[in-house]
Amino acid sequence: MNRRTTASTNQTYHVMMKSLYVRTKTQKLKRASRSILLCSLVMLGAFFLSFSYKPYKELQEVESTHQSLQDEFAKLDLKKNQQQRKLFAIREYPEYLEIIARDKLEMYHPSEAVIRIKDGAQ
Numbered sequence: 001m002n003r004r005t006t007a008s009t010n011q012t013y014h015v016m017m018k019s020l021y022v023r024t025k026t027q028k029l030k031r032a033s034r035s036i037l038l039c040s041l042v043m044l045g046a047f048f049l050s051f052s053y054k055p056y057k058e059l060q061e062v063e064s065t066h067q068s069l070q071d072e073f074a075k076l077d078l079k080k081n082q083q084q085r086k087l088f089a090i091r092e093y094p095e096y097l098e099i100i101a102r103d104k105l106e107m108y109h110p111s112e113a114v115i116r117i118k119d120g121a122q
Helices: 003-092 094-103
Strands: none
Touching: 003 094
């Protein structure tokens, strides 16, 4: 081999090694930048979660309170309807008022004799 061939082979070898070195460095930089990006995303997610957790819990409490108030409203609305029906019955049917007076207030006509039997009595 002559000198020129050896010099050009050496030069080619150096160019290839430099290219390989640059490629390796580029790959390392890409990996490092990906790692930094991933860490940044994780940190950003943790930051977001830390600030959104408290409002989320408050929202859950408000929704729970809202549901319990809706349940209570439904019960009160049912009770209101029952009371309205009773009031209507008292106004329109005097017999109903008499039934209430006899049953709940234990009232009776002076000419009546009332006998009450307790449960379990012999």
